[in-house]
Structures are given as structure tokens and as C-alpha cells.
Amino acid sequence: MSITISARVAPNAPTFSADKLLSVVTIAIPAIGLLLFFILPLATMVKLSFVDDSGQFGIANYLALLNTPGIVQATQNSLLLGASATAVCLVLGFALAYAIERSGIIGKGFVSAVLYLPVLAPSLVLGLGLIFLLGRNGLIGKFLGIHVEIYGFPGLLLANALYALPQAVIILRAALRQTDARYYDAASVMGASSWRQFWDITVPGTKFGLLSAGFVVFTLTITDFGNAVVIGGDTKLLAIEIYNQVSGQMKFGVGAAVGMLLLLPTGLSLYIERVASKRQSGGQADGAVPPTPMFRAARDIPLFAVVMAASLSIALVVATVVYASFVNLWPYRLDLGFKHYGITISGGYTPLWTSLGVSLGAAIGGTILLFALALGLRRAPPFLAKTIYLIAVMPVGVPGLVLGLAYVFAFNQAGSPLEVLYGTAFLIAICNFYHYHSQGFLTTVTGLRAVPAAVESAAACLGGSATCVLIDVVVPIMGPTLLSVFFFLFMRSMVTLSAVIFLVSPSLSLASVSVMRLDEAGFVSQAAAFSTCIMLVVAASAWVMRRAVAIASVRMS
């Protein structure tokens, strides 16, 4: 707001300095943020990965990596886990997405609601639920006498697949929605059977959606931290190894090298997506008509079985965690009570409040910065706008684990002026914001595109200054978008573990870390209670968000 004031100092200035200053500031501050808190940490990591212990420049760290005991095994395990989870999620995800978008099954509302559950909680809640059901003291083992070895690969696969499934479904649903109904009409007129139409229109139309969902699931799985700790058992995984190297043994160079390797799959996926989106654009006509869902028994009855099995599994696992948090002595005395909610160890509920503060900070600051950046880019010269746009969408290619690692390298360095930030809640909030920068940025840019340029021009001709136009026109139109960006950042910040695990300290912990620590210490029921609290907070804010967006949208149109 100092922008307008400083401009009024010189009212006789012939040029429109206030507006100019506004556009400079809106682009400069977010850009500096990106440089300082995204480019700088990553650059530090790149540099560190090529500098060995004696300060020599070279690939010594990468060679050392090969000789580090367990790393090769961990890499193999992680890749296998990633590939399996991806396969499971693509098949199930497509079935779910197709069922919701195209079929005539009942219970779509239930399925959509269930798919929200994993988003509300840290990923390890699914691992926790599986242990309550199938673990050594699991309900199923006790009452049905079936004993499965859930710790290790099977548990990891299940937990990760259930966690990543909703994200795959979101992407695939969007892909299915894009196909124009008129393609199907045309194919029917030409005499194609519905089976042929499925393979010739539906599948090719969602090709890129499948590709992008596959990469999302793969990356989520190989960089997931929570489930690896909770249900991994003796299976060595890359995420744990990297954590041990850096936080345990302080081998920064080797850690940086692993971080670099973890950038590879997402780098590749980003490249493929860019190529894909270029190829797919242009095919979309204006006013595309989405296909109407129809009931076909031969297709929809089996589909219904698959969809219900998948969504009931998710619901069951999450519900078990909530149930277990109230059970007095799992699984022996199933009477209910609140005794596990009296958490006093590992900081009690303080981490929950810290998470709340950090998430609000990341969401408020983040939404303002993203809005400013999107606005600034609109007025920036094309070359600058393109460059900054590219940097702004890059964080999606950096897994949280790698970002957290890079933050350690950049901000845990003695002598750096930025070291003061290390160990502060402020830095954690910033890390969360840049972790989810791309999605927020793209949403904001898309929202801003919905503000017709003519509206701004018209306001300017009527005599509105840039600030006037912003407050009276752009912000009201953008309201629903900004709200959803705010709650996206908030909810993600509340549950993320992989980035922040490197930034917490004994005196500064977060809710998701607390769940992990409680579980590690053997207080599984307390971990469940803590998870339930997190889900409650996140679910409540999600509900508030839906209401707020609905109200804002109704007022608009």
C-alpha cells in the first residue's frame, strides 16, 4: 500500500509513476522470493553435489554414492515400489475417473467424498490405518485369524497406492472431461461400436492424462517419507537413506547427489508434459460439449464393484485410524474413550498449533505473492514474463524431499546471512509455499485469464487508476480463485511431511512430524489421535473453503 502513497508525493510528475511502480513491485517481490527460496537452494544443492569433502570439484560424491552400503538396494526398492504403485493407481484411477465422469453407477457422491479423505491427512495415516487392520496387532489378524506380513513392500505398496489414488483420479477426471461429446456422436453415426469408441476416442483422448497421472504417482511414491517410516519395516528406501545420510551422518555431498538423482524422473515428466500439452492444444474447440454419463449394465456393474472396492478400502483404512484413536487398548479392549487424546509427549499439541500458524502464514503470504506475480506478468515485457513464468512452474518438478534437502544446504550454512532463518517457523512456511508454488501459480494465472482484458481497459478509460481497477474489478472477479489458492496452500501445508522433515528441530515440530514421532516411539494410538485432530482441522477448513467459494461464486454469476 506504500505504493500509492509514495506516488502521491509527486502529483505533478508527468508520467504515470504510481501504475508503473505498482507493476514493478508486483513482479519484483515475488521474483526475488523465487530466486532466494527456490533457485538459490537448488543451485546450492547442485554445487554441493559436485564438491567432495576435501573441497575438490568433481563427481566424487556420485561415486561415493555407489559405494554407500544399502543405497543401490534402496534405489532398486524405491523404483520397484514406484512402478508398482503407478501401475495400480493408473488402472484403479482410470476406473474411478471413468466411473464418475462417464458411467451411470450410483454412489458417485460417496466415491468423490471418499477420495477427499487421503488429501486431508499426512500420507502416513494410510500406513497407520493398514497397521491397525493388518499389522501384528491388527483387527483382521485378531478376529479372522488371517495373518499377513504387512510391514515392508506389500504395506508400502498399499499405503502409497491408496494415498496417491485420489491425485491420479483428479488428473484423469479432468482428461476425461475434455473429450468432446461430438466425437462420440460422429463415431456412432459412422457405425463404431461403443467398445471401438472406447479404444479409439476415450483412451487416446486421455493419453496425456494417464502419462501425467503416472508421473505424479511415481514421484509421490519414491519421495514419500511418512509411509516409509511407519510401515516400511526392514525394506530400505531412498527417502529414508537420504534422510539418514544428511540428518544422521551429516554427509551433505552424498545427500546432494541423491537429491539430484531424485530430480531426474520429474524433470523427464515435466519435459514430456510440455511436449504433450503443446500437441494436445489446438485440438480443443470452443464450446466443447462434455459427454453425458449413461448406464450400461455390462460395463457399469463390474465397474461399480471395482470402484466400491477401491473407495471402501480407503474409507475403511482412514476410518480405522479414527476408530483406533478412541479405543482404550487396541485390539484387546475395544471400549471407547478419550484417553489417547491427552498427548503430552513430544511437545503435546504444540506442533498442531505450530502447523496451523505455519500453514496460515504460507497460505496468506503465498496467495498475495502469487496474485501479485500473476498480475505483474500480465504487464511485463514478453521475454521477462516468459522467463519468470518458467521459473514459477518449476517447483512442481522438485519433490518435497529434494526441496527440504536443498533448504538444509542453503540455509544451514554457517556464515551465510540467510542462516538466521534456519530453524524458524518462517522458513518452514516459505518452504511449504514454494513446494506448492506451481499449482497455486497456474490456478491464479488461469483465474486471471478469466478477467477479460476489455474489462481492465474499460475501467482505465473510465478514469480508474491501476489500483482502483485492481480493487474494484480484478479482486472481486478473482475472489473464488484466490480463495481456492489460499485453501490449497493451507491444506497442503497442514499435511506435508517430506519437505519439512528436514527443517524441524526438537524445539520446533509440526503436526505431521509429531504423528511420525509418536508412531516411532510406539505410541501408535496417540499417533492415531493426533492424526484425527489434523484431519478434523483440515476437513473443517476444507468445508469452510467450499462454503466461501460457493458464496463468492454465487455473487459473481
Next chain:
Amino acid sequence: MTLEINNLCKSFAGSVALDRINLSVKDNEFVCLLGPSGCGKTTLLRIIAGLLTPDSGEMRLGERNLAAVPTRERGFGIVFQSYSLFPNMTAAENVGYGLKIRKRSKNEISQRAAEMLALVKLSHLADRMPYQLSGGQQQRVALARALAVDPTLILLDEPLSALDAKVRADLRQEIRDVHRRLGIPIIMVTHDQEEALMLSDKVVCMNYGRIEQVGTPEDLYLRPSTRFVADFMGRSNLVPTEWVRQALPQLLVSRPPGADDSIEACIRPERLSVTPTEAGSGVIREVTFLGNISQLRLDWRGREWLAETASMSGLAVGMPVEVDVAASDCVWVRA
């Protein structure tokens, strides 16, 4: 107040959008910028509005040099093709927005908004949101909004292009009435020559960033100065000098001096006299009935001709006809 534009140039990334534009718009004048898409007409309008800055050239409104005046201080009104109403405000709030910025009292704003909405005959829809209005109604509100601030100049950027034919005709009449009643100079961009002919006092015909011809609608239709204008404003038969010299030498009397290939004869279809006769040297190739007139495609003396005739006297394909052109019906244009 007169708007004077001198030697205005603008290019985008190396390609010339406007090339040495000179134009003046007088008090009360209705000026149309007419031309095909990409001719620079919208660029010119946006520069006048201050939404774009020219590379070089001068622009004055009365005594005021507009170069240093930002859009919002120019005091112009503008209406775009579509989607320019503020979607978060009612029709009345949209119309009153310009006054709200000028910090007028609530009373004055609502009074003025009501007055302007009455002017465009939308008083009954004052409290509607833009999405509750039809395309034509939205454009009326946009017009009222532009008028509400007592602009010194109104800019219309293809305001009718997105509308249905019937609505377009109504709104065209509306704009004409408003212009007559308020006497505010208007500059309108359009690619529709009929619209330009009907509304303007002065038509500026543009092509490839240059002004081809400026004149009254009659000037442009009856006395086009270039081949482009002759072709763009209605239809014409354009005939090379060489051919005229051989086949219709009587037309050469009005030809200005110049090389053969630099000047062409332009003969409007309705100026061609067509008489059915057995001994005629022309043949009808096609007849298109258009209601009030019929359009003919003829072969005559080795060329294809377009003719229009009001008479319905049994013209049929393959019929021999005699064709004639009076010297006064031929205009010479730069090729």
C-alpha cells in the same frame, strides 16, 4: 474540440501495424475506421484511447498534447466488442462506476446512472447482473457507461460484431440516435462496410496499416481512389487501361495521366447497362435473385462482368445481351 493525429507510426516486433497515419476528427463528427482484420484499425483506436503507446507521431485534442496523458485522464468513453462489463456489478453500478471514481456523491451517481440507462432504454434492468443480460443489452449498458462520464470522445471497438443481425440493426440505430442527440464525436472501428456507410460522417478506409482513403460514405463509394477501396466498399468491375483503350475508348476521357498498369477503371455493377437482344455481344452466365434486385454474371468481350439490375424482365442463363457503360459511370482508381 478537434482530435488531430499526425504521422503516427506503430510496429509490433518488427511488423508495421500503423504507417504514418494522419487524421482529424472534428466536433460532432462520427468517424468509422474501416478495413479488413489486421489492417491496424483497432491498434489505432487503442492508441487514441491511450491503451497503447505509439512509436512516433503526434496526437492532440484541442490544445492538449495527448502523448503524456494516461488513459484514465483522457476522459474518453469506450465500448468493446464484448465482455467488458464488470461482472461483479449490476447494470446501474457499471454505469455509475466512472462517476464513483470521480468521487461524486451517491445521489448524483444513481441519478446519472438512471438517466443514462433511460437513454439506452434499459431502465427496467438497472439491478440486473451482466450475466442476466443478453448480448445486445450488455452492449447498451456498456454504451451508457461510456456516456455517463460526459466523455469528450467516444471510442467504439466493433461494438456490434458479436451480435445477431436483428439486434445489430437495432443497436446501430440506437448509436446513431445517441450521436445525434448528444453530439459527442465518435470513432468506431468496424469491418462491416454497410455499418460504416450507414453511420459515418467520415469513413477512414485502412489496409496494411495505411490509410487508403478518407471521405464521406458517398466519396468512398462513388469516387474510390484506390483499387482496394473500390473492392472493399461494395463490389466493382476493375478493368485494366489496356483493355479499356481497345474495347471502350470513350471511357478514356476522364482518365488521369499515368502509366497503363498504375491506373484501372472501376465500374460498379449497377452502372452497367444490360439489354437483352438477339444481336448482343454478351452472354448471361448466372442469375442470382436477391429480392429487390437481380445479380448477373456476364461474359462480354473476353472478360467476366458483374452487373445488377432492378428489372425482372425475363433474364435467363445463356441469353444474349448488349452491354454498355457511360463515360460518367467509370471511375479511375490507383491499382
